[in-house]
Amino acid sequence: MKTLLFVIFLVCVACIVQADTQTLYLNDMAYQEIEQDYGSPQANKSVDGAPLTIAGKQYSQGIGTHANSQAYIALDGKVEQFHALVGLDDEIGGVGTIVFQVWTDTKLVAKSPVVRKGDAPYEFNVKLAGVKNLTLIVEDAGDGINFDHADWVDAWISYPSDAKKPTLTQTKDQSVPQIAHIIPGKPRINGASVVGCSPNKPFVYLIPATAACKLTYSAAGLPPGVSLDPNTGIISGKVTKAGTYIVKLGVKGQLGKAARKIKIIAGENMLARTPPMGWNSWNCFAGAIDDGKVRTTADLFIEKGLAAHGYQYVNIDDCWQGVRDANGVIVPNEKFPDMKALCDYVHSKGLKIGTYSSPGPKTCGGFEGSYQHELQDAKTWAEWGIDYVKYDWCSYGGIAKDSSLEELQKPYKLMGDCLKSVDRDIFYSFCQYGMGDVWKWGAEFGGNCWRTTGDINDSWSSMAGIGFNQAGHEVYAGPGHWNDPDMLVVGHVGWGSPHPSKLSPNEQVTHITLWSMLSAPLLIGCDLTALDQFTLDLLTNDEVLAINQDSLGKQASRITANDGTEIWARPLADGTKAVALFNRTPLSRTVVVDFKTCKIKTNQPVRDLWKQKDLGKFTSNYTTEVPGHGAVLIKVGKAKAEF
Numbered sequence: 001m002k003t004l005l006f007v008i009f010l011v012c013v014a015c016i017v018q019a020d021t022q023t024l025y026l027n028d029m030a031y032q033e034i035e036q037d038y039g040s041p042q043a044n045k046s047v048d049g050a051p052l053t054i055a056g057k058q059y060s061q062g063i064g065t066h067a068n069s070q071a072y073i074a075l076d077g078k079v080e081q082f083h084a085l086v087g088l089d090d091e092i093g094g095v096g097t098i099v100f101q102v103w104t105d106t107k108l109v110a111k112s113p114v115v116r117k118g119d120a121p122y123e124f125n126v127k128l129a130g131v132k133n134l135t136l137i138v139e140d141a142g143d144g145i146n147f148d149h150a151d152w153v154d155a156w157i158s159y160p161s162d163a164k165k166p167t168l169t170q171t172k173d174q175s176v177p178q179i180a181h182i183i184p185g186k187p188r189i190n191g192a193s194v195v196g197c198s199p200n201k202p203f204v205y206l207i208p209a210t211a212a213c214k215l216t217y218s219a220a221g222l223p224p225g226v227s228l229d230p231n232t233g234i235i236s237g238k239v240t241k242a243g244t245y246i247v248k249l250g251v252k253g254q255l256g257k258a259a260r261k262i263k264i265i266a267g268e269n270m271l272a273r274t275p276p277m278g279w280n281s282w283n284c285f286a287g288a289i290d291d292g293k294v295r296t297t298a299d300l301f302i303e304k305g306l307a308a309h310g311y312q313y314v315n316i317d318d319c320w321q322g323v324r325d326a327n328g329v330i331v332p333n334e335k336f337p338d339m340k341a342l343c344d345y346v347h348s349k350g351l352k353i354g355t356y357s358s359p360g361p362k363t364c365g366g367f368e369g370s371y372q373h374e375l376q377d378a379k380t381w382a383e384w385g386i387d388y389v390k391y392d393w394c395s396y397g398g399i400a401k402d403s404s405l406e407e408l409q410k411p412y413k414l415m416g417d418c419l420k421s422v423d424r425d426i427f428y429s430f431c432q433y434g435m436g437d438v439w440k441w442g443a444e445f446g447g448n449c450w451r452t453t454g455d456i457n458d459s460w461s462s463m464a465g466i467g468f469n470q471a472g473h474e475v476y477a478g479p480g481h482w483n484d485p486d487m488l489v490v491g492h493v494g495w496g497s498p499h500p501s502k503l504s505p506n507e508q509v510t511h512i513t514l515w516s517m518l519s520a521p522l523l524i525g526c527d528l529t530a531l532d533q534f535t536l537d538l539l540t541n542d543e544v545l546a547i548n549q550d551s552l553g554k555q556a557s558r559i560t561a562n563d564g565t566e567i568w569a570r571p572l573a574d575g576t577k578a579v580a581l582f583n584r585t586p587l588s589r590t591v592v593v594d595f596k597t598c599k600i601k602t603n604q605p606v607r608d609l610w611k612q613k614d615l616g617k618f619t620s621n622y623t624t625e626v627p628g629h630g631a632v633l634i635k636v637g638k639a640k641a642e643f
């Protein structure tokens with residue numbers, strides 16, 4: 001009898017506890033706050049609006065999202081449990097692979113295996129006692145985001161009635177990281193230490209130098225055929241003889257003088273000895289670009305000092321084209337009344353100018369492409385004075401016979417041959433989104449860089465998903481040919497409606513750090529008329545830019561990845577090593593760089609490049625705190641002269 005009464009008592013207690021516990025489903029929260037790389041999160045539907053279906057079974061409640069995605073849920077420490085079934089939605093038409101993760105505060109507590117279409121749902125049951133932040137992540141398993149339709153079904157949080165209701169939020173650490181704000185003082189020469197060109201083709205190079213005074217310029221040992229304007233610092237002409245020339249640059253002003261050696265290499269296929277640095281119109285203005293905006297941008301390159309830090313290219317993206325004349329020659333639209341005059345204006349400042357086309361009959365914006373006019377367009381661009389061409393796949397998909405490697409390569413080889421035949425050095429940028437593993441063959445067909453991914457946007461999931469997935473591509477990059485993870489999304493961006501970047505300040509530091517370590521093109525995508533001091537400091541830190549522009553041209557490799565923190569490293573031409581510490585989690589983490597793992601000798605000096613500060617000598621490791629979604633960039637070792 002006593003036993004029966006005790007059992008009844010326990011049942012009653014359980015009922016009371018159960019009655020005091022509430023359940024909140026993920027689809028009843030502010031699911032719109034979930035960040036993802038494709039589409040928008042959907043309540044009780046897949047990302048494409050179909051019923052939630054995993055391995056043939058439909059579910060009535062859940063969230064349909066897409067890799068890469070992150071959901072941040074604020075808790076009060078009293079919450080009890082998180083539950084979910086996860087899987088790849090049956091709606092996908094191709095092969096997708098994803099990994100689901102559950103983080104509590106700064107700890108990865110649960111992780112699915114690689115999930116594929118048809119796999120049975122994977123179940124999470126996570127205890128949340130004492131937890132203040134719950135983070136739900138979907139990653140693309142390292143193979144890109146195509147067909148990565150991720151479902152969180154039967155996903156709920158249980159919590160007592162006296163607890164604060166969990167909140168799904170996009171709140172980030174908006175604190176501004178401490179990075180160097182360098183005010184120009186004594187003269188300094190910046191930029192890459194090596195420049196490439198073809199003999200007997202137009203050459204223009206602006207000596208990138210900063211100072212708080214007016215400068216005069218000098219250059220000893222210039223190649224034959226080029227000369228320096230000592231008042232502007234512009235070296236121009238045509239190098240008449242192939243060879244390697246060590247040139248001693250000098251600058252002088254009231255506050256002092258500076259000198260530096262650079263190497264000019266004149267020869268066949270010598271363009272892009274380092275990744276291009278410049279600006280592209282698309283991420284800011286999209287179809288609203290015009291002649292005036294391009295001229296203003298060129299002016300601001302000089303006024304804001306960007307050119308003095310090595311930025312050279314002012315690139316016009318889509319929407320400049322008009323029609324073809326009776327002879328088939330492409331004519332700009334009314335927004336660009338005189339393209340040659342525009343090119344001459346940009347060149348007069350010692351800068352270079354780029355344009356955009358498609359191998360198909362139409363560009364992505366529906367304007368005239370280069371199909372069946374490839375050589376004609378290449379000649380026209382050369383006559384105008386174009387220095388850079390971005391060639392975007394766009395409508396060529398309707399021309400290609402199939403998706404074979406031969407068909408993917410064909411239009412890029414054709415335009416590459418055309419560009420080589422004209423009397424001008426033109427940087428050749430493949431924009432075909434990584435199809436056919438372009439990094440494996442792009443250089444063979446004349447590419448100076450090639451997009452490895454789809455378009456970027458100013459979200460953490462987009463930038464981080466694209467950037468960190470470049471691991472493994474480093475063996476295909478080097479002087480003359482670079483992997484391109486797309487343009488920068490710091491500053492005021494917006495694709496026609498500019499707004500401040502949605503990346504937090506720490507995320508922007510990660511962006512520039514990662515792109516610099518990747519030897520990626522640094523093409524600014526923001527409105528320079530709205531350039532704020534933080535963005536300017538991000539874009540003009542010469543010690544960070546020097547990693548991107550290092551003449552050895554060795555793209556960084558991922559050394560370690562541990563519970564959301566990563567360490568990447570690359571050797572530099574001066575014998576030192578650049579090491580980047582990344583924190584992909586939302587909260588601050590301690591990261592340790594083990595010298596042995598990074599193949600660094602013991603007892604080495606360490607310098608923080610973002611702060612431009614020497615940190616002292618370290619014996620076998622370096623440890624520091626890295627903010628949520630932030631990065632630290634250090635240089636380890638004692639530098640030696642390059643040449």
